[in-house]
Amino acid sequence: MDLELSEEQALLQESFADFFAKESPPERVRAAEPLGFDQALWDRLVAMGATTIAVPEDLGGGGSGTLDLALVAHEAGRHLASVPFVDAAAAADLLAACGAADLVAAVVAGALPTLALRAPRQGRCRLVPAGAVADIVIVLDGPDLVALRRSGGSARPYLPSPPNLASSPVADLDLGAGGYERIPLASGDEARRLHEQALTEWKLLMAAALDGVRRAALDIAVDYVKARKAFGVQIGWFQAIQHRLADVAVAGDGAHLLVCEAAWALEAGEPNAAELASMAYLFLTDLAFWTCRESLQFHGGYGYTLEYDIQLYFRRAKAWPLALGDPRREYQRLAARLFPDAP
Amino acid sequence: MDFTVPADRLAAFREDARSWVDAHLPELATWAEEQRVTGNYHTPELHRRLAEAGWLGAGWPKEYGGTDNSVEMAQAIQQEIAAAGVHSDGWATTLIVINTLRHVGTEEQKHEFIGGALRGEVIIVLGYTEPDSGSDVAAAKTRATRDGDEWVIDGQKMFTSTAHLSTHAFVLTRTNPDAPKHKGLTTFLVRLDAPGVDIQPVWTLGGQRTNATFYTGVRTPDRWRVGEVDGGWRVMHVALVYERGGGEGRPSGPSLPERLARWAQQAVREDGTRVWDDPSVRERLARIAIDAEVSRMLGFRAGWAAQHDDLSGIGGAAAKLWGTERGQRHAWDMLDILGPEAVLKRESGDAPLDAAVEEAFRYGVVSTIYGGSSEIMREIVAERQLGLPRARPKV
Numbered sequence: 144m145d146l147e148l149s150e151e152q153a154l155l156q157e158s159f160a161d162f163f164a165k166e167s168p169p170e171r172v173r174a175a176e177p178l179g180f181d182q183a184l185w186d187r188l189v190a191m192g193a194t195t196i197a198v199p200e201d202l203g204g205g206g207s208g209t210l211d212l213a214l215v216a217h218e219a220g221r222h223l224a225s226v227p228f229v230d231a232a233a234a235a236d237l238l239a240a241c242g243a244a245d246l247v248a249a250v251v252a253g254a255l256p257t258l259a260l261r262a263p264r265q266g267r268c269r270l271v272p273a274g275a276v277a278d279i280v281i282v283l284d285g286p287d288l289v290a291l292r293r294s295g296g297s298a299r300p301y302l303p304s305p306p307n308l309a310s311s312p313v314a315d316l317d318l319g320a321g322g323y324e325r326i327p328l329a330s331g332d333e334a335r336r337l338h339e340q341a342l343t344e345w346k347l348l349m350a351a352a353l354d355g356v357r358r359a360a361l362d363i364a365v366d367y368v369k370a371r372k373a374f375g376v377q378i379g380w381f382q383a384i385q386h387r388l389a390d391v392a393v394a395g396d397g398a399h400l401l402v403c404e405a406a407w408a409l410e411a412g413e414p415n416a417a418e419l420a421s422m423a424y425l426f427l428t429d430l431a432f433w434t435c436r437e438s439l440q441f442h443g444g445y446g447y448t449l450e451y452d453i454q455l456y457f458r459r460a461k462a463w464p465l466a467l468g469d470p471r472r473e474y475q476r477l478a479a480r481l482f483p484d485a486p
Numbered sequence: 487m488d489f490t491v492p493a494d495r496l497a498a499f500r501e502d503a504r505s506w507v508d509a510h511l512p513e514l515a516t517w518a519e520e521q522r523v524t525g526n527y528h529t530p531e532l533h534r535r536l537a538e539a540g541w542l543g544a545g546w547p548k549e550y551g552g553t554d555n556s557v558e559m560a561q562a563i564q565q566e567i568a569a570a571g572v573h574s575d576g577w578a579t580t581l582i583v584i585n586t587l588r589h590v591g592t593e594e595q596k597h598e599f600i601g602g603a604l605r606g607e608v609i610i611v612l613g614y615t616e617p618d619s620g621s622d623v624a625a626a627k628t629r630a631t632r633d634g635d636e637w638v639i640d641g642q643k644m645f646t647s648t649a650h651l652s653t654h655a656f657v658l659t660r661t662n663p664d665a666p667k668h669k670g671l672t673t674f675l676v677r678l679d680a681p682g683v684d685i686q687p688v689w690t691l692g693g694q695r696t697n698a699t700f701y702t703g704v705r706t707p708d709r710w711r712v713g714e715v716d717g718g719w720r721v722m723h724v725a726l727v728y729e730r731g732g733g734e735g736r737p738s739g740p741s742l743p744e745r746l747a748r749w750a751q752q753a754v755r756e757d758g759t760r761v762w763d764d765p766s767v768r769e770r771l772a773r774i775a776i777d778a779e780v781s782r783m784l785g786f787r788a789g790w791a792a793q794h795d796d797l798s799g800i801g802g803a804a805a806k807l808w809g810t811e812r813g814q815r816h817a818w819d820m821l822d823i824l825g826p827e828a829v830l831k832r833e834s835g836d837a838p839l840d841a842a843v844e845e846a847f848r849y850g851v852v853s854t855i856y857g858g859s860s861e862i863m864r865e866i867v868a869e870r871q872l873g874l875p876r877a878r879p880k881v
Binding site for chain 1: 488751773
């Protein structure tokens with residue numbers, strides 16, 4: 144057991160914390176709405192190799208592990224970075240796992256990859272995360288895992304993004320639409336296994352990003368209740384507020400450790416890595432929103448205004464994890480894994 | 487970071503410990519049942535045998551009665567006993583007191599009480615809580631008044647579990663009612679068979695018998711005063727550290743949720759459907775598993791903090807708050823899942839999972855109360871971790 148980050152990881156975390164604090168302050172997040180994509184920020188991340196840090200070195204990536212990715216996802220979430228970091232990182236690692244060297248090279252050079260989490264229906268992938276801005280979309284289409292690669296360039300968004308709660312660049316994608324080259328990656332059991340593995344990584348990275356969201360929401364709440372006065376005292380003096388913040392802080396500390404454990408397990412190839420990623424995703428799905436909700440509530444009427452930052456977190460905490468579907472379905476999948484139904 | 491489960495520290499001792507227990511404590515199962523029925527979580531015959539074989543003295547300094555027995559073997563034996571369902575509450579509280587004496591006791595006290603305890607002759611119960619003060623332990627009102635070389639004690643203590651089977655109580659008293667709350671306290675060791683001591687049983691939801699202990703003109707010598715006069719709060723600081731020490735257990739079989747899942751996969755409801763086919767059952771068990779994993783992580787962090795000289799108390803408070811609050815909810819949920827049969831007690835003969843959930847439900851009630859209630863844990867986190875102002879009025 145070792146609960147401390149290595150020196151390199153601590154440095155990585157610190158540098159990305161500084162980077163996002165500078166490059167993704169609330170004004171930039173607001174300015175990127177409603178599309179929710181900040182081209183300049185994306186270009187900087189590509190230049191830093193951030194989304195491909197876990198891609199093997201011989202494919203042009205950083206050759207590091209899942210925990211490093213999770214640390215970056217945490218900081219991106221904490222600052223609500225208007226880039227699809229989680230989707231792009233999971234998709235990049237999937238392309239690498241498929242051995243698709245050309246596509247990985249394109250990603251290293253700046254192409255934005257994403258992953259359709261859910262299967263297409265009647266030739267259509269509904270609300271693909273980052274679908275409006277992605278150059279490469281990976282889809283499990285029946286028995287085939289395929290990459291749809293945009294041919295020809297135009298300015299982003301490439302596809303219209305419907306107005307949505309999180310201001311995310313989601314878009315519907317027609318598999319038969321022109322302008323995309325269809326590149327097969329794998330088929331059959333291998334396709335399903337690779338897609339499942341990418342979903343596991345996506346869940347973990349989403350959990351890490353949500354861990355950043357809940358941490359920021361807690362910090363915002365603590366600062367606010369220390370500053371705001373009512374009845375002649377700072378409202379953070381009231382036990383009704385203190386105890387509720389203590390509850391989300393304690394759950395938050397546990398959540399952070401759970402995310403780290405799940406990232407470590409994926410990196411180390413532990414047999415229960417998929418269960419832990421699912422646990423982290425579900426736990427943070429609950430907790431990030433719970434924390435944001437408490438934080439917003441303690442803002443009083445200001446929490447309901449668009450002027451205060453907490454609403455930016457509140458909307459995303461609820462919306463982001465829903466890309467995978469109703470969390471209750473994930474509980475069912477987790478239960479099946481944890482408690483095999485032996486006859 | 488590395489989350490590898492630490493190897494079982496006592497692995498090399500387990501087999502020998504099991505053999506010793508089998509050979510010398512064949513009555514363990516009988517004692518477990520006896521404890522469950524009587525609510526006495528101390529078995530004198532067991533205690534006598536452990537002392538006689540030198541296991542109680544393992545690791546203690548020779549000059550105070552320590553033995554040459556292996557500490558690891560002694561721990562492995564204690565874990566075997568606990569795994570058999572036999573509580574050792576008398577030894578647990580005695581250990582807190584003799585560890586405290588080791589730090590703040592006089593030489594005479596160390597010889598007399600540590601020696602006596604390791605021989606199994608002295609069993610000491612804790613006397614902090616009173617009818618009017620629990621979490622606010624420093625508000626104790628029990629009076630101690632000096633009379634020559636003796637002190638006279640008058641008052642009442644609550645939840646002095648195993649007092650009726652113990653020889654002494656470690657009593658927190660008020661020696662200076664005019665001083666501020668924390669500056670007028672003194673701790674004493676008091677014989678429980680002294681004239682003026684009256685022990686009355688108090689029965690609990692979990693089945694354990696505890697006591698209310700009344701002191702009327704009870705005399706105890708000044709040489710049994712622990713720490714300075716009016717210096718009791720400093721003594722309590724040492725004693726409370728030993729009370730919050732976490733226990734580790736023997737590697738065990740399937741967890742209660744795992745056993746419940748197996749039950750649900752076989753049990754059939756009156757409409758002919760399997761319990762497991764109900765998605766709400768599966769969801770609740772998945773939630774329990776997630777909470778338990780978070781609990782495990784917070785427990786690791788508390789241990790990690792202790793090893794790294796973090797004395798803030800935040801890690802321990804977080805682990806206790808989360809573990810006990812969620813642990814209770816899990817028992818509630820698991821009772822629901824069992825349905826009408828959940829209410830059956832072990833005596834019914836056909837309770838599901840041998841009534842393990844029904845018992846966990848009752849035992850768990852006290853977990854969010856003793857050793858610092860959840861409200862105290864939240865206060866520790868709010869003040870020390872979040873830096874929020876002290877909410878309690880300073881009295």
